[in-house]
Amino acid sequence: MVPVGANLARSNCKMTALFNRLFQLQNRGTTARREIVGGLTTFATMAYIIVVNPAILAGAGIDRDAGTIATILAAVFGTLLMGIYVNRPIAVAPYMGENAFIAFGITAHAATWQQGLGVVFVSGVLLLLLTLTDMRVWLANAIPASAARQLDFDDLTEAVPAVASIALWRPGAWAKIHPGTALLGIACACYYCFGQPH
Numbered sequence: 299m300v301p302v303g304a305n306l307a308r309s310n311c312k313m314t315a316l317f318n319r320l321f322q323l324q325n326r327g328t329t330a331r332r333e334i335v336g337g338l339t340t341f342a343t344m345a346y347i348i349v350v351n352p353a354i355l356a357g358a359g360i361d362r363d364a365g366t367i368a369t370i371l372a373a374v375f376g377t378l379l380m381g382i383y384v385n386r387p388i389a390v391a392p393y394m395g396e397n398a399f400i401a402f403g404i405t406a407h408a409a410t411w412q413q414g415l416g417v418v419f420v421s422g423v424l425l426l427l428l429t430l431t432d433m434r435v436w437l438a439n440a441i442p443a444s445a446a447r448q449l450d451f452d453d454l455t456e457a458v459p460a461v462a463s464i465a466l467w468r469p470g471a472w473a474k475i476h477p478g479t480a481l482l483g484i485a486c487a488c489y490y491c492f493g494q495p496h
Contacts, residue, residue: 321385333387340389347373347391354394358401358411
Protein backbone atom coordinates (compact mmCIF):
# COMPACT_ATOMS: atom_id res chain seq x y z
CA MET A 299 0.00 0.00 0.00
CA VAL A 300 1.34 3.46 -1.00
CA PRO A 301 1.39 6.04 1.81
CA VAL A 302 -0.95 9.03 1.43
CA GLY A 303 2.00 11.43 1.63
CA ALA A 304 3.62 9.81 -1.40
CA ASN A 305 0.42 10.23 -3.47
CA LEU A 306 0.18 13.86 -2.39
CA ALA A 307 3.84 14.52 -3.29
CA ARG A 308 3.36 12.84 -6.69
CA SER A 309 0.25 14.92 -7.48
CA ASN A 310 2.07 18.06 -6.29
CA CYS A 311 4.94 17.29 -8.71
CA LYS A 312 2.44 16.80 -11.55
CA MET A 313 0.75 20.12 -10.75
CA THR A 314 4.11 21.93 -10.62
CA ALA A 315 5.11 20.38 -13.96
CA LEU A 316 1.77 21.49 -15.48
CA PHE A 317 2.26 25.06 -14.20
CA ASN A 318 5.82 25.12 -15.54
CA ARG A 319 4.67 23.91 -18.94
CA LEU A 320 1.66 26.25 -19.22
CA PHE A 321 3.15 29.41 -17.74
CA GLN A 322 6.91 28.92 -18.27
CA LEU A 323 7.60 29.57 -14.59
CA GLN A 324 11.22 28.35 -14.62
CA ASN A 325 12.05 30.51 -17.66
CA ARG A 326 10.69 33.52 -15.79
CA GLY A 327 12.59 32.79 -12.59
CA THR A 328 9.61 32.00 -10.38
CA THR A 329 7.91 29.01 -8.77
CA ALA A 330 4.34 27.71 -8.62
CA ARG A 331 4.20 28.45 -4.89
CA ARG A 332 5.31 32.07 -5.41
CA GLU A 333 2.69 32.57 -8.14
CA ILE A 334 -0.09 31.04 -6.00
CA VAL A 335 0.83 33.27 -3.05
CA GLY A 336 0.95 36.27 -5.41
CA GLY A 337 -2.47 35.35 -6.81
CA LEU A 338 -4.01 35.02 -3.35
CA THR A 339 -2.46 38.34 -2.30
CA THR A 340 -3.80 40.04 -5.42
CA PHE A 341 -7.27 38.61 -4.79
CA ALA A 342 -7.18 39.84 -1.18
CA THR A 343 -6.23 43.37 -2.29
CA MET A 344 -8.91 43.64 -4.98
CA ALA A 345 -11.78 41.68 -3.43
CA TYR A 346 -13.30 44.94 -2.14
CA ILE A 347 -14.58 45.59 -5.65
CA ILE A 348 -17.11 42.74 -5.21
CA VAL A 349 -18.90 44.90 -2.63
CA VAL A 350 -18.02 48.46 -3.65
CA ASN A 351 -18.75 48.29 -7.39
CA PRO A 352 -22.37 47.03 -7.01
CA ALA A 353 -22.98 49.56 -4.21
CA ILE A 354 -21.95 52.46 -6.44
CA LEU A 355 -23.88 51.08 -9.43
CA ALA A 356 -26.97 50.72 -7.23
CA GLY A 357 -26.91 54.51 -6.97
CA ALA A 358 -27.54 54.59 -10.72
CA GLY A 359 -30.48 52.18 -10.40
CA ILE A 360 -28.73 48.91 -11.28
CA ASP A 361 -29.90 45.93 -9.22
CA ARG A 362 -27.29 45.18 -6.54
CA ASP A 363 -27.37 41.40 -7.06
CA ALA A 364 -27.00 41.77 -10.83
CA GLY A 365 -24.14 44.23 -10.28
CA THR A 366 -22.40 41.75 -7.96
CA ILE A 367 -22.68 38.88 -10.44
CA ALA A 368 -21.53 41.09 -13.34
CA THR A 369 -18.55 42.33 -11.32
CA ILE A 370 -17.46 38.81 -10.39
CA LEU A 371 -17.91 37.45 -13.93
CA ALA A 372 -16.00 40.37 -15.47
CA ALA A 373 -13.11 39.88 -13.03
CA VAL A 374 -12.99 36.11 -13.54
CA PHE A 375 -13.19 36.36 -17.35
CA GLY A 376 -10.62 39.18 -17.58
CA THR A 377 -8.15 37.52 -15.23
CA LEU A 378 -8.45 34.11 -16.92
CA LEU A 379 -7.96 35.78 -20.31
CA MET A 380 -4.79 37.52 -19.05
CA GLY A 381 -3.45 34.35 -17.41
CA ILE A 382 -4.28 31.71 -19.99
CA TYR A 383 -4.37 33.56 -23.31
CA VAL A 384 -1.87 36.40 -22.74
CA ASN A 385 0.20 34.38 -20.23
CA ARG A 386 0.76 37.32 -17.88
CA PRO A 387 0.16 37.37 -14.11
CA ILE A 388 -2.18 40.36 -14.18
CA ALA A 389 -5.59 40.48 -12.51
CA VAL A 390 -8.29 42.37 -14.38
CA ALA A 391 -11.50 43.71 -12.84
CA PRO A 392 -14.06 46.43 -13.59
CA TYR A 393 -12.57 49.90 -13.53
CA MET A 394 -13.78 51.87 -10.52
CA GLY A 395 -13.93 55.13 -12.48
CA GLU A 396 -16.50 53.72 -14.91
CA ASN A 397 -19.00 52.94 -12.17
CA ALA A 398 -18.73 56.50 -10.85
CA PHE A 399 -19.08 57.80 -14.42
CA ILE A 400 -22.35 55.88 -14.79
CA ALA A 401 -23.73 56.56 -11.30
CA PHE A 402 -22.71 60.19 -10.80
CA GLY A 403 -22.05 61.42 -14.34
CA ILE A 404 -24.49 59.93 -16.82
CA THR A 405 -27.50 59.35 -14.56
CA ALA A 406 -27.00 62.67 -12.78
CA HIS A 407 -27.72 64.40 -16.11
CA ALA A 408 -31.12 62.79 -16.79
CA ALA A 409 -29.80 59.79 -18.72
CA THR A 410 -30.53 56.18 -17.81
CA TRP A 411 -28.04 53.63 -16.57
CA GLN A 412 -28.71 51.64 -19.75
CA GLN A 413 -27.49 54.61 -21.80
CA GLY A 414 -24.44 54.83 -19.53
CA LEU A 415 -23.58 51.18 -20.09
CA GLY A 416 -24.06 51.78 -23.80
CA VAL A 417 -21.54 54.63 -23.72
CA VAL A 418 -19.04 52.41 -21.86
CA PHE A 419 -19.60 49.57 -24.36
CA VAL A 420 -19.12 51.83 -27.40
CA SER A 421 -15.96 53.34 -25.90
CA GLY A 422 -14.62 49.83 -25.24
CA VAL A 423 -15.28 48.79 -28.84
CA LEU A 424 -13.57 51.95 -30.11
CA LEU A 425 -10.56 51.32 -27.87
CA LEU A 426 -10.40 47.72 -29.11
CA LEU A 427 -10.44 48.94 -32.73
CA LEU A 428 -7.73 51.49 -31.96
CA THR A 429 -5.63 48.75 -30.37
CA LEU A 430 -6.12 46.23 -33.18
CA THR A 431 -5.17 48.80 -35.83
CA ASP A 432 -2.14 50.15 -33.90
CA MET A 433 -3.76 53.60 -33.89
CA ARG A 434 -3.54 53.59 -30.08
CA VAL A 435 0.26 53.58 -30.21
CA TRP A 436 0.26 56.31 -32.86
CA LEU A 437 -2.09 58.48 -30.77
CA ALA A 438 -0.07 57.92 -27.60
CA ASN A 439 3.14 58.93 -29.39
CA ALA A 440 1.50 61.90 -31.13
CA ILE A 441 0.44 63.64 -27.91
CA PRO A 442 3.24 64.68 -25.55
CA ALA A 443 2.65 63.92 -21.87
CA SER A 444 2.47 67.62 -20.99
CA ALA A 445 -0.25 68.18 -23.59
CA ALA A 446 -2.20 65.15 -22.41
CA ARG A 447 -2.22 66.55 -18.89
CA GLN A 448 -3.32 69.98 -20.11
CA LEU A 449 -6.08 68.60 -22.31
CA ASP A 450 -7.66 66.47 -19.61
CA PHE A 451 -11.42 66.46 -20.16
CA ASP A 452 -12.24 67.33 -16.55
CA ASP A 453 -9.99 70.39 -16.63
CA LEU A 454 -11.48 71.41 -19.97
CA THR A 455 -15.06 71.24 -18.73
CA GLU A 456 -14.18 73.21 -15.61
CA ALA A 457 -12.26 75.83 -17.57
CA VAL A 458 -14.93 76.41 -20.23
CA PRO A 459 -18.28 77.08 -18.52
CA ALA A 460 -20.17 76.95 -21.82
CA VAL A 461 -19.04 73.37 -22.40
CA ALA A 462 -19.55 72.39 -18.77
CA SER A 463 -23.18 73.51 -18.82
CA ILE A 464 -24.06 71.19 -21.73
CA ALA A 465 -24.82 67.52 -21.20
CA LEU A 466 -22.59 66.30 -24.01
CA TRP A 467 -24.24 62.91 -24.32
CA ARG A 468 -27.75 64.21 -25.08
CA PRO A 469 -28.84 64.08 -28.72
CA GLY A 470 -28.15 67.38 -30.45
CA ALA A 471 -26.02 68.75 -27.60
CA TRP A 472 -22.97 69.12 -29.83
CA ALA A 473 -24.95 71.48 -32.08
CA LYS A 474 -25.05 73.97 -29.18
CA ILE A 475 -21.26 74.27 -29.06
CA HIS A 476 -19.93 77.22 -31.03
CA PRO A 477 -17.77 76.19 -34.02
CA GLY A 478 -15.00 78.43 -32.69
CA THR A 479 -14.63 76.09 -29.71
CA ALA A 480 -14.02 73.14 -32.04
CA LEU A 481 -11.55 75.14 -34.14
CA LEU A 482 -9.68 76.20 -31.00
CA GLY A 483 -9.43 72.54 -29.94
CA ILE A 484 -8.17 71.49 -33.36
CA ALA A 485 -5.62 74.32 -33.39
CA CYS A 486 -4.33 73.31 -29.93
CA ALA A 487 -4.06 69.66 -30.99
CA CYS A 488 -2.16 70.61 -34.16
CA TYR A 489 0.19 72.87 -32.21
CA TYR A 490 0.96 70.17 -29.63
CA CYS A 491 1.40 67.47 -32.29
CA PHE A 492 3.33 69.37 -34.95
CA GLY A 493 4.33 72.81 -33.66
CA GLN A 494 6.64 71.85 -30.81
CA PRO A 495 9.91 69.95 -31.00
CA HIS A 496 9.51 66.58 -29.28
